[in-house]
Amino acid sequence: GAGVSQSPSNKVTEKGKDVELRCDPISGHTALYWYRQSLGQGLEFLIYFQGNSAPDKSGLPSDRFSAERTGGSVSTLTIQRTQQEDSAVYLCASSTRSGTPSGQFFGPGTRLTVL
Amino acid sequence: SQQGEEDPQALSIQEGENATMNCSYKTSINNLQWYRQNSGRGLVHLILIRSNEREKHSGRLRVTLDTSKKSSSLLITASRAADTASYFCATDRFTSGTYKYIFGTGTRLKVLA
Numbered sequence: 001g002a003g004v005s006q007s008p009s010n011k012v013t014e015k016g017k018d019v020e021l022r023c024d025p026i027s028g029h030t031a032l033y034w035y036r037q038s039l040g041q042g043l044e045f046l047i048y049f050q051g052n053s054a055p056d057k058s059g060l061p062s063d064r065f066s067a068e069r070t071g072g073s074v075s076t077l078t079i080q081r082t083q084q085e086d087s088a089v090y091l092c093a094s095s096t097r098s099g100t101p102s103g104q105f106f107g108p109g110t111r112l113t114v115l
Numbered sequence: 116s117q118q119g120e121e122d123p124q125a126l127s128i129q130e131g132e133n134a135t136m137n138c139s140y141k142t143s144i145n146n147l148q149w150y151r152q153n154s155g156r157g158l159v160h161l162i163l164i165r166s167n168e169r170e171k172h173s174g175r176l177r178v179t180l181d182t183s184k185k186s187s188s189l190l191i192t193a194s195r196a197a198d199t200a201s202y203f204c205a206t207d208r209f210t211s212g213t214y215k216y217i218f219g220t221g222t223r224l225k226v227l228a
Contacts (some may be wrong), residue, residue: 035218043203045215045218048215091157103148103160103161104160106150106157
C-alpha cells in the first residue's frame with residue numbers, strides 16, 4: 001500500500017474484554033513500532049520489531065499487552081482484559097531500518113475507548 | 116516519565132514570524148528526530164539529525180543539536196497558518212540489542228493568520 005494502515009480506526013469496548021489492533025506497514029519496511037498516545041500527551045513507546053523479532057518487550061505497560069509480527073509484515077497488538085486506563089490512541093509506524101534519515105512513517109492510529 | 120521534554124508546551128505567533136521550539140533529553144542518543152502531528156492524527160517525520168551533527172536544514176526548518184547540553188532546537192522560519200500543529204522531538208538509542216525510542220510531550224504551535 002501507499003502508507004501504513006491500521007485497523008480498526010476506532011474501537012469501543014467494555015472493561016474486561018480483549019481487543020486486537022492491526023497494523024499493515026509499508027511494503028519492504030523491516031522495522032515496525034507501536035506507540036500509545038493518551039489525550040494531549042506525547043507518545044509512549046511500546047515495542048519495536050526488526051523483522052518478526054522483538055528483542056525488548058519491556059516497554060509494554062503490563063502482561064495484559066502482547067504483540068506479534070508474522071511474515072515480516074502485519075503486526076497485531078493484543079490487549080487482554082482491557083481497563084479504562086488503556087483508553088488511548090495506538091499508533092503504529094514502520095521504517096526501512098532503524099535510524100534511517102527518512103524516519104518512521106506513521107499510520108493514522110486506532111482510537112481505543114474502554115467503557 | 117518521558118525522556119524528551121519540549122518547551123514551550125504551547126506557542127502562539129503571527130504568520131510570518133519565526134517559531135523556535137526546544138527539546139531536552141537525558142541519556143546518550145544515536146539520532147534525534149522532529150515530527151509534526153496535526154489534530155491528533157498520525158505523525159509526519161520532519162527531519163533527523165545524527166548525534167555527530169550539529170545543525171541541519173530542510174526548507175524552512177533548521178535543527179540544531181548540542182550533545183554536551185543534551186538539547187536540540189527546531190526553528191521554523193516565516194511561519195504559515197498551515198504550520199499550526201504539535202511538534203515532537205524523538206530520540207533513539209541502541210542498547211541491549213534493541214532500539215529504544217523516546218518521544219517528548221510536544222509543543223503545540225498556533226500560527227495566527
